[in-house]
Amino acid sequence: MTKKIAVLGAGSWGSILANVLVENGHEVNLWSNSEEQVQELNIKHTNEKYMPGFKYPEELVTTTNLKDAVKGAVAVLFVVPTKVIRPVAQQLVEVLDELDTKPxxxxxxxxxxxxxxxxxxxxxxxxISAKHRSGMVVLSGPSHAEEVARKDITLITAASDDLLAAKKVQNLFMNNYLRIYTNTDVIGVETGAAFKNVIALGAGALHGLGYGDDAKAALMTRGLAEISRLGVAFGADPMTFIGLSGVGDLIVTCTSVHSRNWRAGDQLGQGKSLEDVIKDMGMVIEGINTCKAAYELAQQKDIEMPITQAIYNVLYNGASIKQEISGLMQREGKTE
Structure with a gap:
């Protein structure tokens, strides 16, 4: 059954999820704040800055008008950078109030x-209070827009306190190349999604320095232990971290050139300055801000997160990556 869905954010992941929904037979309005991007998507059906070479379906409608995007939509999907989530939500609630709708x-x-x-x-x-929403669902897991675009097999999670709402999202997105599992541990899914970007910076740095698979496996394994430790302290189910949004997302983000965080770490490992890395990337590197948050939360909760602290020292204190690695390796011996 065809449903109208508004997708907010026309970057790589937002535009490809919009493409999935169109292919699944839904009516999709994609919202962007860039008139130039809107014109390109509507006329050329391309999004070269984010998805070079990919052709979008003519049925996909893109607009800068938030009200037009949301009007009549049964669901609204946020796929914008974390730093603009709040202002976009503030804009959206005004529109929902005017339309008197509850997607x-x-x-x-x-x-x-x-x-x-x-x-x-x-x-x-x-x-956005319960007055203007029928539910809240997190869509997360090991996924790269580039691979979903070419219909590679991808499995991700729809998490919500309301399992029925999660199942609705599952039904919207599932097809023969994108499989969705449901989960009720929202804290765990969002924690895993956020903090794996920090470990991915470290994995990229190891690659840039020339370390091999043993080092990368060690980093991911012990990094997952830190993510789990912090997540559980905030109420997450520890089992979530061995699932798609935990170890699955960590693997894909720490091993792929598609990952902006991995690429940023790789450049840092090669000796580039953080300022130059950010400038060269041209897109948001979520792990940089998330590392600061993880470090501060660990301090608040008195949780031991040595890898996170080492990455924080590199990003925010100008520490040498090699010295931080040496410090990690020379820590007192412990049980696993």
Whole structure:
């Protein structure tokens, strides 16, 4: 059954999820704040800055008018950078109030709000009350837009406190190349999604320095232990971290050139300055801000996160990557 869905954010992941929904037979309005991008998508059906060479279906409608995008939509999907989640939610609630509508809200962004350290679903829920939403679902897991675009096999998670809402999202997105599992551990899914970007910076740095598979496996394994430790302290189910949004997302983000965080770490490992890396990337590197949040949360909860602290020292204190690695290796011996 065809449903209208609004997708907010026309970057690589947002535009490809919009493409999936169109291919699944839904009516999709994609919202962007860039008139130039809107014109390119509507006329040329391309999005060269984010998905070079990919052709979008003519049925996909893109607009800069938030009200037009949302009007009549049964679901609204946020796929914008973490730093603009709150202002976009503030714009959206005004539109929903004017339209007197109550769509299902979904987000597929990964990170924590800078300063407050709040999860994305918390931020959206603060700005958009239950009066204007029929549910809140997190869509997350090991996925690269480039691979979903070419219909590679991808499995991700729809998480919500309301299992029925998660199942609705499952039904919207599932097809023969994209499989969705449901989960009720929103804290665990969002924690895994956010903090794996920090470990991916480290994995990229190891590659840039020339380390091999043993080092990368060690980093991912011990990095997952840190993510789990922090997530459980905030109420997550430890089992979530051995699932798609935990170890699955960590593997794909720590081993792929498609990952912006991995690429940023790789450049840092090769000796580039953080300023130059950010400038060269041209897109948001979520792991940089998330590392600061993870470090501060670990301090608040008195949780041992040595890898996160080492990456924080490199990003924010100008520490040498090689010295931080040496420091990690020379720590007192412990049981696993």
């Amino acid at each position: 299902l809200l979904i987000h597929a962004s990964k990170g924590l709000e800078l300063g407050t350290h709040k999860r994305i679903s918390e931020v959206i829920s603060e700005e």
